[in-house]
Every structure is written in C-alpha cells, then in structure tokens.
Amino acid sequence: MNLTVRNIAESCSEQEVREFLERELGRYAKHVEVVDAGKPGAYATVELDASVPYVGDVIARQIHGKHLGGQPLEASADLFSGEPPEAR
Template identity: 55%
Template sequence: MHLTVWNVPESCSEQDVREFFVRELGHYAKGVTVYDAGTPNAHADLELNADIPYIAEAVARELQGRRFAGVALRVSAQPFDGEAPQPQR
C-alpha cells in the first residue's frame, strides 16, 4: 500500500523527510522515497507495511494537514487494486 505526500517543505533534506515519516508512521513505515527534495516540487511516496486496504486511507486522513517544518501536508492514498467484492446472495 502506498501514499503520496505533496507539499513537502522545500527547506527539508531527503533525510529530514525520511526521518519525519518514519517517526510519524511507526511500524507502518515500510519505505519512504523522496522526490525532488529541496525544490518546490518535493514530494514523497510512502510504502506502508499493511495488507488491509483501509489502512492506507486511515493513515492518509491522519497525516492530511499535519504540519512538517511549518507546512501543511497534502496526502492521497492510491486506490486499491483488484475488483470490487461481489455482493453475497
């Protein structure tokens, strides 16, 4: 499961971003990839250590608007793969 975090502060290094998300996510942090660190387009891909689809959405809601170095984060959960479950008859 992955989350994309936008609005990562330009003033933060790649290491700062990784440490922040590992600290915030605790045991859910499987991997943090930072793109364009130090630029206005800085963003991160967070890989979550969870198999249940709603976990990503819950974590995204928790991080949404959280402040990092004075900047409010914008977070989106990627839609889960696969087909919608079929209704039981």
C-alpha cells in the first residue's frame, strides 16, 4: 500500500521531506521516495508497512493538512498502484 503526499514546498529539500515523513509515520514508513524536490509539483510516495487497507486512509488523514515548508500537505492512500493519483 502506498501513500502519496503532494503540495510539497519548493523550498524543501529531498532530505527534509524524507525526514519529516519518516518522523511523522514512524514504523509505518517502509520506504520514502521524493520526486522532483525543489520544483513545482514535487511529491513523495511512501510504501506503508500496513496490511489492512483502512490503515492507509487513516494515515493519509493524519498527514493531510500538516504543514511542511509553510504549505499544507495533501495526502492520499493508494491501494492498487505505484503511480501517484492525479492532482485535483
């Protein structure tokens, strides 16, 4: 199960994003990949260490709206694909 985190501030480095998500998600963060850090449209995908589908939704709700680099994050759980869902 993957978690996609969007609306990452351009001022955030890949390391800052990774450390923030690993700290916020704790043991649930199996692998964090940050794409296009420092650019508009940057996002991160997190492979979650959770086997129950609803856990991803709960985690997404906890991350959604938290601020990183002065911007509120957008997060969603993606059960079936490694591709990030399209931005709304």
